[in-house]
Amino acid sequence: MEGKIIVVTSGKGGVGKTTATACIGAAMAMQGKQVVVIDMDIGLRNLDVVMGLENRIVFNIVDVVKGRCKIKQAAIKDRRIDNLFLIPASQSDNKDSLTPEDIIRLSKSLRGRFDYIFMDCPAGIERGFENAVAAADEALVVCTPEVSSIRDADRIIGLLYAKSITPKLIVNRIVPEMVARGDMLSHEDVVEVLSIDLIGLVKMDDKVVVATNTGLPLVLQKDSEAGNAFHRIAQRLNGQPNLPIENSDNGKGFWRSLGRKLRRRN
Amino acid sequence: MNEHRQAVRLKGVGDGLWVTIDPSQSVDLLKRDLTAIFKRLNEMAVNSKVTLDTETNESHTNLLDELGLFLKDRFRVATVSAPPNRRSRSREEERIRKRDVDRSWQHHRSHVLMLAGRVRSGQKVTARKHLTIMGDVNPGAEIVAGGDILVMGSLKGKAAAGYPDDEEKIILALDFQPEQLQIGGHVVTGIPSFKEGRAQFAHIVNNTILVDDYLKNNPFGRLPWPEVL
Numbered sequence: 487m488e489g490k491i492i493v494v495t496s497g498k499g500g501v502g503k504t505t506a507t508a509c510i511g512a513a514m515a516m517q518g519k520q521v522v523v524i525d526m527d528i529g530l531r532n533l534d535v536v537m538g539l540e541n542r543i544v545f546n547i548v549d550v551v552k553g554r555c556k557i558k559q560a561a562i563k564d565r566r567i568d569n570l571f572l573i574p575a576s577q578s579d580n581k582d583s584l585t586p587e588d589i590i591r592l593s594k595s596l597r598g599r600f601d602y603i604f605m606d607c608p609a610g611i612e613r614g615f616e617n618a619v620a621a622a623d624e625a626l627v628v629c630t631p632e633v634s635s636i637r638d639a640d641r642i643i644g645l646l647y648a649k650s651i652t653p654k655l656i657v658n659r660i661v662p663e664m665v666a667r668g669d670m671l672s673h674e675d676v677v678e679v680l681s682i683d684l685i686g687l688v689k690m691d692d693k694v695v696v697a698t699n700t701g702l703p704l705v706l707q708k709d710s711e712a713g714n715a716f717h718r719i720a721q722r723l724n725g726q727p728n729l730p731i732e733n734s735d736n737g738k739g740f741w742r743s744l745g746r747k748l749r750r751r752n
Numbered sequence: 753m754n755e756h757r758q759a760v761r762l763k764g765v766g767d768g769l770w771v772t773i774d775p776s777q778s779v780d781l782l783k784r785d786l787t788a789i790f791k792r793l794n795e796m797a798v799n800s801k802v803t804l805d806t807e808t809n810e811s812h813t814n815l816l817d818e819l820g821l822f823l824k825d826r827f828r829v830a831t832v833s834a835p836p837n838r839r840s841r842s843r844e845e846e847r848i849r850k851r852d853v854d855r856s857w858q859h860h861r862s863h864v865l866m867l868a869g870r871v872r873s874g875q876k877v878t879a880r881k882h883l884t885i886m887g888d889v890n891p892g893a894e895i896v897a898g899g900d901i902l903v904m905g906s907l908k909g910k911a912a913a914g915y916p917d918d919e920e921k922i923i924l925a926l927d928f929q930p931e932q933l934q935i936g937g938h939v940v941t942g943i944p945s946f947k948e949g950r951a952q953f954a955h956i957v958n959n960t961i962l963v964d965d966y967l968k969n970n971p972f973g974r975l976p977w978p979e980v981l
Contacts, residue, residue, distance in 0.1 A: 637892045640873035679890055679908075681870055 489520075489597040492604050492723070493622040495646075495653075497638030499609030501630045502658040505694055505704070507606040508536045509713065510626075513705045513720035515570035519601040522561055522571040526618040527608035528583060531575035538701020539564065539572050548576040551588045557595060566703060571600070581613040586620035593621035602723075611645060619646065625653035626685065626719075631660060631671040636679055643682060654685040656719065661690045684731060686719035688712050760785035768801030769793075770835075775806045775815055782815075783822055790827045797827045805835045863899070871895060871909065891931060900924070910934075919956045922971045928952035928963065935961055 494507045504527075511523035524547060525533035534540045545560035550573065561571040576583065596603050605622065608614035619625065625646050629639040639655075646653045657673045664670035673687050691712035697704040704713040715732075722729050759777040763770050771789075773782055790797050802823060806812050820832030865879035866886065873892030877883065883897035886904045893909035895901060899921055901913045906927030912934035914921030919936035932941045933954050940961040943954075951966035964971075 633891075637873050640890050640892060644872035644875050681888075 489600045489603050490624065491593055491597070491622050492602065492624045492626060493607050493618050493651075494604060494626045494628060495607035495615065495618065495642055496628040496635070497609065497611065497642040498635045501628050501635050502688070502694075503609075503628050504532045504536050504606055505698060506626070506628050506656060506658065506688075506716065507604050508533060509704050509716035510720050510723070511602070511604045512537075512564070512567050512570055512703045513717045514602050514604075514724060515564075515567050516705065516717075517720060517724055518569065519724065520569050520599070521602045521604065522573060522596065522600045523604045523606065524573045525575035525606050526614060527606060528575045528614065529577065529580045530608070531577050533606050534562075534572060534574045535701065536698050537564065537572055537703070539574070540701070543574045546574045546576040547592075548579050548583050551584055551592055557592075557599065564703075566706065581608070581617065584617050586616050589617050589620045611641065615642075615645075619649055619651065622651055625651045626656055627653045627680075627682070628656045628658050629676055629680065630658050631665075631673065631676055633671075636671075636676055640680055643680060652682070654683050655680060656686050656688060657684065658688045659690045660687055685722050686715055687731060688715040688719075758785070760789055762789050765803070768803060769797070769829075770803050770805060772805045772807055773819070775808060775810075775812045779815065779818060782819060786819065786823065787826065790823070793827075797829055799828065799830045802829045802832045803835050804832060865897075873909075889925075897921075913954075922953045922955045924951065924953035924966060924971070926951045928954075930954075933961055 494503050494510070496503050507523055511521050515521040523533060523537070525531050526547075527533070528548065531546075534543055539562050542562050545555040547560065549555045550557055550560045557573070560573050562574065564570040564572065593603070605618045607618035627639050627642055627646075629635050643653055655677065657676050660673060661670055665672045673684065677684055689711050691710055693707060693710040694704060694712050696702075697707065697710075704710055705716055707713050718729055718732070759774045759781055761772045771786070773786075802820075804816050804819060806816070816832070816834055823829050823832055863881035864884055865877075865882070866884040867877065868886040870887045871877055871885060871889045871893040873890050876894040876896070877885070878895075879897040879899070881897065882899035882902070883895060884902045884904065885895065888905040889895055889903055889907045889909040889911070891908045894912075895903075895909065896912045896915050898915055898918065899913070901911050901921075901923045903911075903923075903925040905925070906929060907923070907925035908929050908931065910932045911923045911930055913923045914936035915934070917936050919938070921935055923930070923933055923935065927949070928943075928951070930943055932939065933943060934940075935954065935956050938956060938959070938961050940954075943963055952963055953966050953969075953971055954961050954963045955971055956962070
């Protein structure tokens with residue numbers, strides 16, 4: 487088995503990296519792949535809370551790297567979703583506890599055990615980022631339709647290209663009504679500036695807040711639009727790259743889209 | 753000598769004057785014609801470098817000396833000399849020279865740094881002279897050049913032309929929405945893009961940076977002929 491390491495990053499904090507990592511990892515596991523999600527935000531761990539696995543942590547990634555435990559001991563199995571594992575971050579160390587070389591060494595044994603390894607990258611471009619991208623094969627850049635988020639994502643994309651990684655873009659927290667009113671940048675505006683391949687659009691969804699607080703996986707909720715969007719992103723990553731990207735803009739319903747088509751023709 | 757050929761002809765070369773004389777004419781006639789031509793030049797002849805060319809392979813040292821003294825006395829030219837010995841080149845040498853001149857552009861070292869692609873946030877491009885970007889400059893990116901800046905795309909970042917103190921330089925972009933502009937030490941921020949989809953450029957007029965439509969105010973009109981940069 488030769489696993490693929492995918493780093494989820496954004497530069498700016500609070501745009502939904504951790505949620506995206508948890509959701510895409512869970513969705514990928516539901517498609518029958520062996521998946522591990524790794525929290526690289528050492529000192530400020532969150533991924534365990536979002537996944538509802540907080541109280542089962544015994545060992546963490548620093549313990550694995552330092553040889554205090556085996557990968558098998560540190561990887562927490564999710565009881566609701568088969569094939570989904572979490573390697574949590576340490577809350578008591580800081581980011582200098584790991585080096586990029588440590589991660590490259592660790593990645594060799596991870597690739598042998600799992601199909602997909604998702605790394606939740608911390609905000610910023612310092613040591614934490616260096617560690618997370620050290621062994622990455624692919625990168626997902628999460629960006630919200632805000633100028634500050636785009637600016638940071640642009641910087642991150644430049645750094646990823648410098649490491650010969652071609653990133654893909656997730657535009658998170660789109661509010662179609664605001665885009666229609668012209669109060670929010672559309673995903674086209676974001677893609678125009680960042681000019682990388684779009685892999686998914688995620689709408690703003692109140693259920694995300696609930697799921698994050700309760701630790702209930704979003705992707706298990708059938709009626710969550712964001713959860714479905716993450717399912718589709720996982721499908722695109724997992725061998726269906728041409729799955730059409732749903733247009734989340736204003737046009738609701740058949741009649742309005744028909745009207746738009748007629749108007750365009752005139 | 754036929755009537756059509758003048759005894760004295762003059763042309764400007766590089767840093768001086770090239771005078772072609774017909775050595776078969778009398779010295780007086782040559783002096784008269786030289787006087788007529790040099791009078792017309794007025795002050796321009798003063799301190800100029802004059803080359804006297806007899807267009808023959810024979811040497812006319814006496815004639816050249818006499819005319820040289822005459823020109824120095826009468827019109828205060830700086831130096832008078834015979835043409836450099838260029839006719840000694842063999843045909844083969846001439847052929848090689850011609851070939852080298854034709855190919856010289858292949859070895860020309862450009863003063864323009866030309867890049868294709870997108871300059872992203874946090875990246876900085878610095879050019880000693882002119883800078884051409886075939887692509888976009890994103891917000892947060894920085895481009896600095898000692899000469900002109902041409903962006904064949906949208907300019908949304910920071911641009912500094914004529915760095916550090918050349919105020920003659922311009923910044924041109926097909927889509928002009930910069931965060932900040934600097935030309936030779938002058939700084940301006942918050943430039944509204946008044947014409948979307950039109951190429952615009954910034955230049956200095958009366959110590960202020962002005963933005964103009966490129967097609968209406970051709971900034972390169974100041975150059976009379978195409979120059980190699």
